[in-house]
Amino acid sequence: MNTLIRIIISSLVTLLSFQASAQNNYTITVKVExxxxxxxxxxxxxxxxxxxxxxxxxxxxxxxxxDRSCTVVFKDIPKGTYAVSMFHDENDNGKLDTNFFGFPSEDYGCSNDARGIMGPPRWKDAKFELKENQSITIHL
Structure with a gap:
């Protein structure tokens, strides 16, 4: 009987622990327009x-x-600091194409619509705090 009670208690603790951790995870919905x-x-x-x-x-x-846009959802993301980047692979070759000087020749963007000046966007400009389910829009 003691063994059965221990198994039940252990199972309940595991289940409650799993539910608590799942409640601390969020979704990030990213829309690109x-x-x-x-x-x-x-x-x-x-x-x-x-x-x-x-x-x-x-x-x-x-x-x-x-309609010249898309939406993706990242699920089960823990609270924290994040940034998003994206590019439009218009020629469908699986990579971000660049020109002779190394600058992107396909559209790209980041969260907070961060843009680089004479280089790529910086983390500090693109980052955001995730504390709840969040939606962000990146404008091309």
């Missing part, structure tokens, strides 16, 4: 550190484009 066309795909990346920003994403999604 103003694409030049519906051609290709949108590549959207979520970053969780300044060190990895624009280099190694925490999560990523690829989306079709309809």
């Amino acid at each position: 103003g694409a030049e066309s519906n051609d290709g795909k949108m590549f959207i990346a979520l970053y969780d550190t300044a060190t990895n920003f624009l280099d190694k994403s925490y999560k990523g999604e690829v989306s079709d484009i309809k």
Whole structure:
């Protein structure tokens, strides 16, 4: 009988712990507007550190484009500091194309509509605090 009670208590503690951790996770809905066309795909990346920003994403999604826009949802994201970047892979070759000087030749953007000056956008300009479910819009 004691063994059965221990198993039940252990199961309840595990279940309550799982529910508590699930309640601390949120969704980030990202809408991208103003694409030049519906051609290709949108590549959207979520970053969780300044060190990895624009280099190694925490999560990523690829989306079709309809009416020159798209929406993706990142689920089960813990509270914290994040930034989003995206690019419109208009020619559908799976990468952000650049010109002779190394500047992007396809549309790109970041959360907070951050733009770089003579270089890529900076983490401090693109970051945001996630404390609840959040929606952001990136304008191209």
